[in-house]
Amino acid sequence: MASRKAGIFGWTGSWLFSSFLFFAAPATAEQPLRYMFERAPAETQEAGSAKGARPFVCSVPIAPLVDMSKLFGFYKPSHTQSEVDPAAMKAYVKRLWPTGTVSKKMLEMMETALDVPGQGKNVANCIIRQTRVWANADALLGNVEDNDPLGHRQAVLVGGWTSISFSNAYAVAEGVAPPASAADVPIKAWFAKLSDMIVAEFTPAPREHKYEWLDGNSNHRYWGAAAVGLMAVHLQDRKRFNWSMDILKSALDEVPEDGGLPRELARGGRALKYQNFAMDAIAILVRLADTNDVALDADQEKKLQSAAGFAATMYLHPDELEARTGYRQEVEPGMIAWIDVLLPHFKHTDPQLAEKLDAIARPLRPMTNTFIALPSTRLIGQADAK
Numbered sequence: 001m002a003s004r005k006a007g008i009f010g011w012t013g014s015w016l017f018s019s020f021l022f023f024a025a026p027a028t029a030e031q032p033l034r035y036m037f038e039r040a041p042a043e044t045q046e047a048g049s050a051k052g053a054r055p056f057v058c059s060v061p062i063a064p065l066v067d068m069s070k071l072f073g074f075y076k077p078s079h080t081q082s083e084v085d086p087a088a089m090k091a092y093v094k095r096l097w098p099t100g101t102v103s104k105k106m107l108e109m110m111e112t113a114l115d116v117p118g119q120g121k122n123v124a125n126c127i128i129r130q131t132r133v134w135a136n137a138d139a140l141l142g143n144v145e146d147n148d149p150l151g152h153r154q155a156v157l158v159g160g161w162t163s164i165s166f167s168n169a170y171a172v173a174e175g176v177a178p179p180a181s182a183a184d185v186p187i188k189a190w191f192a193k194l195s196d197m198i199v200a201e202f203t204p205a206p207r208e209h210k211y212e213w214l215d216g217n218s219n220h221r222y223w224g225a226a227a228v229g230l231m232a233v234h235l236q237d238r239k240r241f242n243w244s245m246d247i248l249k250s251a252l253d254e255v256p257e258d259g260g261l262p263r264e265l266a267r268g269g270r271a272l273k274y275q276n277f278a279m280d281a282i283a284i285l286v287r288l289a290d291t292n293d294v295a296l297d298a299d300q301e302k303k304l305q306s307a308a309g310f311a312a313t314m315y316l317h318p319d320e321l322e323a324r325t326g327y328r329q330e331v332e333p334g335m336i337a338w339i340d341v342l343l344p345h346f347k348h349t350d351p352q353l354a355e356k357l358d359a360i361a362r363p364l365r366p367m368t369n370t371f372i373a374l375p376s377t378r379l380i381g382q383a384d385a386k
Contacts, residue, residue: 033233033241036287036341037379039175056112056119058126062105064139065098068155069146080268082327099140099158103165105130107373110172114378124177127169132183134166135190144197149211156201157220160227163194164284165373167230174234191231195240198224202247217251218263219274222281225251229288245294248285252296255303259310260324269327272314276335279311280369283341287380290345305350308342312360336361337369340381 074089075081093100106127113123134140140159147155170187173179179187202224204215214220229244256262264274286304289296296304314321315336318329339361346354361367366377 259306
């Protein structure tokens with residue numbers, strides 16, 4: 001198998017030169033890239049400060065996870081990769097605990113900024129402090145190449161998911177209390193390194209036959225594109241942003257007529273979970289496309305509607321998917337948080353589907369995707385309704 005050590009930290013000089021050209025500064029004539037939710041200005045956050053509100057206290061930063069070597073999965077060996085190995089899961093959570101903990105902390109701080117009038121600047125400064133600690137340590141980037149192909153993929157995905165949490169919180173912080181360049185510059189440099197790692201992982205390269213399944217469209221690739229697209233906004237980098245949009249369009253081009261995503265439906269008892277997990281990432285990409293005036297063609301729009309409709313229908317009627325896959329499906333209310341990210345889009349393109357999705361989500365609001373620190377309803381769904 002061709003070595004993937006020619007990755008982002010050890011590629012040849014010719015690749016470095018071409019990547020410099022690929023990721024050159026964006027053209028000045030283009031409009032600034034916009035985030036997937038509107039950044040609240042500081043004066044809005046600080047208006048009407050509640051008397052007697054307890055001051056926000058910034059806790060000690062969570063120590064960064066740097067070493068990403070020798071990572072592993074948590075499924076028992078099977079063709080569906082859907083049965084969790086409890087011992088492996090326990091070891092996995094222990095190995096990567098800082099990522100889940102920091103994402104939870106970022107979400108809590110974002111919600112404090114939304115809930116507690118007058119605390120926005122303190123919270124923003126704390127978000128920036130936590131992000132800079134991880135940026136200065138080059139967190140999530142150490143020893144990534146010290147993995148087999150499966151561990152390498154897991155390391156990159158963990159970096160992508162965690163970077164989305166940081167990116168979302170940083171978007172809130174930038175709007176409320178823009179950081180000084182001394183903090184902003186290393187954070188942006190870290191986002192660039194994380195983006196490069198993800199792009200390298202999802203750029204086709206020769207593999208042994210048994211690992212070829214890692215390539216092609218699946219939730220892995222959609223999540224990688226979502227992370228790069230969000231960080232591209234912080235970096236104001238059109239090349240990275242366009243890369244993420246290309247993946248969105250190729251993903252939609254391959255959606256079957258009925259909307260069921262083949263690779264996700266092959267996951268046995270977790271088929272419903274992975275269909276919706278993929279929709280989380282696709283929703284972010286579509287939201288980014290909409291806020292930056294990137295249009296889908298008619299066929300892509302039709303397939304997006306099919307994928308969303310399929311996920312929603314199977315959420316309501318998992319027995320239909322059980323009959324199709326032969327496996328009992330896991331159903332969790334949190335798996336449809338993507339609805340409020342996509343709802344603004346469908347209100348314009350397919351009001352009938354939007355109404356159906358709205359009815360499903362309404363009893364569960366406000367919805368939050370805790371995995372990537374995104375209060376979906378409050379930052380996107382409700383904002384669109386105003």
